[in-house]
Each structure stands twice: as structure tokens, then as C-alpha cells.
Amino acid sequence: MSPPYKLTYFDIMGLAEPIRLLLSYGNLEFEDCRVPRESWPNIKANMPFGQVPVLEFNGKVYHQSIAISRYLAKQVKLVGKDDIEDMEIDAIVDVLMDFRSKVAKYHYDGDEAAKEAYAKTLFGEIVPFYLEKLDKQAKENGGYLVGGKLTWADLILVGTIDYMNFMAKKDLFAGAPNLIKVKENAALVPTIQKYLETRSNNHRC
């Protein structure tokens, strides 16, 4: 029998890694379908709004990585203790996505002159601004982003750090000890530890 969840994305961490982490955290069995780039044009046409990742289960295809992550967080009980805490989690997740998109803007800019000009703002202002505020929040919450305990916001961070460093071509988080602590705390969970130690890029559909 095939696993109940089928995740479709490219053969990278990218936007799917938080979903892989959440599924792994909860011991939810999933098919980790990694589409080779050459197959993408054919698959794209069948994706809702032409994008991946998508998660398929019970015969339906669900899209948007953060919407999927929030759904899975409810299933594996990594949400807040009430509506207020859920709002705080949602807010910091959207901050992380804003931060990621500002780094992505650098990575995906094909115009070398514009890229160089933007690099000054990105690395001189934007990155330090976000890191200082995010690190402060992680410090105040004892090595977690919200509520002093592990929530799906932490797994969004853990699943996005490597992708952001890859896009920035440097270790963005080296000077943010409390964000590193968030990653370390998440890795103390046996299911997360096991996933991080055994994850591979070898599975293809």
C-alpha cells in the first residue's frame, strides 16, 4: 500500500523542507516525490496555480507550502495553546517568508549590476535587521520562536535556514546564536534528529 501522503517538489530542500520536517516529526509516512527539472514543464500544467510543493492525500491535491505546513502542524500538535499564540506563530512564519523572499530576490536576479547594488542593501541592512529581531525573539522564548516551546514556526525556520544560506552563498545565521539554538532544540526531538541525519536527495518520481 502506498503511503497516505504524497509530496511533490523538486529535488531540493527549497519550499518543501518544512513540510518534510513536519511529516517526519509526526511519524507520518509519505512519498517524497522529487521531480527532475526536465519533467517540470509537463507537471507544472497540472499543478494548482502552476506551482509546487503540493501535498496529495485522500485523493485531493493541496497547494501553498505554508498552508500545508499549518494543516500538518494541527495534525501533529505543533500549534499554539490558543488563538493568540497561533496568531503569534503565523506572524513570525510570515516574517520568515518575507525574509526568505528578500534573499531569494538576490539569488534569482539575473542582472549582475542590479544584483551587486542590491547585495549592499541586503547584506548591509536587511539581513542584520531581521537577524537582530528574530534572534531577540528566540532569546526571549528560550530557544524557540513562540511560547517557550517547540511549534511549527521553529520547523519552518529549521527547514528554511539551509535554503536561505544556499541562496545567499554564505552562512547568514552564524551571528544569531539564539536562532541556532532553535535548530539545536528542534534536533533534540528524536524524529527530527532521525530525519536530519538520514535525509537524502535521492528519491525521484
Added chain:
Amino acid sequence: MSPPYKLTYFDIMGLAEPIRLLLSYGNLEFEDCRVPRESWPNIKANMPFGQVPVLEFNGKVYHQSIAISRYLAKQVKLVGKDDIEDMEIDAIVDVLMDFRSKVAKYHYDGDEAAKEAYAKTLFGEIVPFYLEKLDKQAKENGGYLVGGKLTWADLILVGTIDYMNFMAKKDLFAGAPNLIKVKENAALVPTIQKYLETRSNNHRC
């Protein structure tokens, strides 16, 4: 006594209009604090992550417009019937935000040559792509975005249409009859109708 909610944003619809709609829908009294542009530098320094809108209540300041909207949707009961429907709402809200940001990229581009080049892709490909898929979803859901009934996803759309048209300098939604129907259906709710008829830009802090 001051109202329980204080919303702080600029004197425009922008990212705050869905929040104003949700508060108004639920008859939740709020102070609609609109900051003049000249006061912004002083206020920015005190905002979480340097941005507005923020919503203040019970002595705390909450940020990120979609996180705030989702919280308010829970309070006024405009959420889905279960976790799956909530994921579908979250997904379409994130699609609307992706769509908005692609229009914003055009509006805020200060380089006229780059702007003209991007306009071809935006109006020739991106806008038709999103409108066709969004309109189809609204048609399948009987003039709503999810679940055949009013949810906060509809109010995100209603609150974003004018801002997007302003940024695009044209009526983007003229050829999307089912999205127009979403707006008409929302306006059938007396509290929404009253807000849309009486909203003003006159309140300043």
C-alpha cells in the same frame, strides 16, 4: 472608554483594508488610526519588524496583516468547517498575496525601462493566469472562494481588489465575473455593506 481594538496603518486601504472589513463584519469596535506619511519614520522604529499594519488590544501589539486577519476570522466565525477547509482558505489567501505582490512589483519599480519590460509579462501573462484560475474557483464555489459560503478569504479578496487596481492603474478584475460576484455576495452582508458605504480616509492619529 477607548475601543478594544486599535489598528495602525497609513491613510490608505493597502494591507489594512481586509482587517477593517473583518472588524466591521463582526461589529468589533476599533480605532482606525491612520498615520500621516510625515510621522512614519518616528513610528516605524517602534513597530515589530518595522512594519504596519499592527493591531493593538489587551495591551499588546500584533503584526503581519494576514496573521491578524486569520485571528479575527476565528473571532467572528468566518473560518472553514474543518482543518481541510481552513487549509484551502489559507492556500487561496496566499495565492492572493502572491498575486498582489506581483502587481506591487510593477507599481513600486522606480526604473521606468524595467517597469515597461515587466508590464508586458505582468499584463500579458501573469494577470490573465491568476484571474482565470481564481475566477474558475469562485465559479465552482458559487460566488465564494472556498466551501460555497462566505469566509475570510472572500474578505481578503474584497479588501485587496481596490489596492491592486490602484497599483496596476487599471481595473484588473473587469473580466472576472465570478470574482466580482464574490465582492457582491460579501456586500450583501449588512455590516459589510454599511462599512463599504461609509468608509472614509478621514481618521488620523
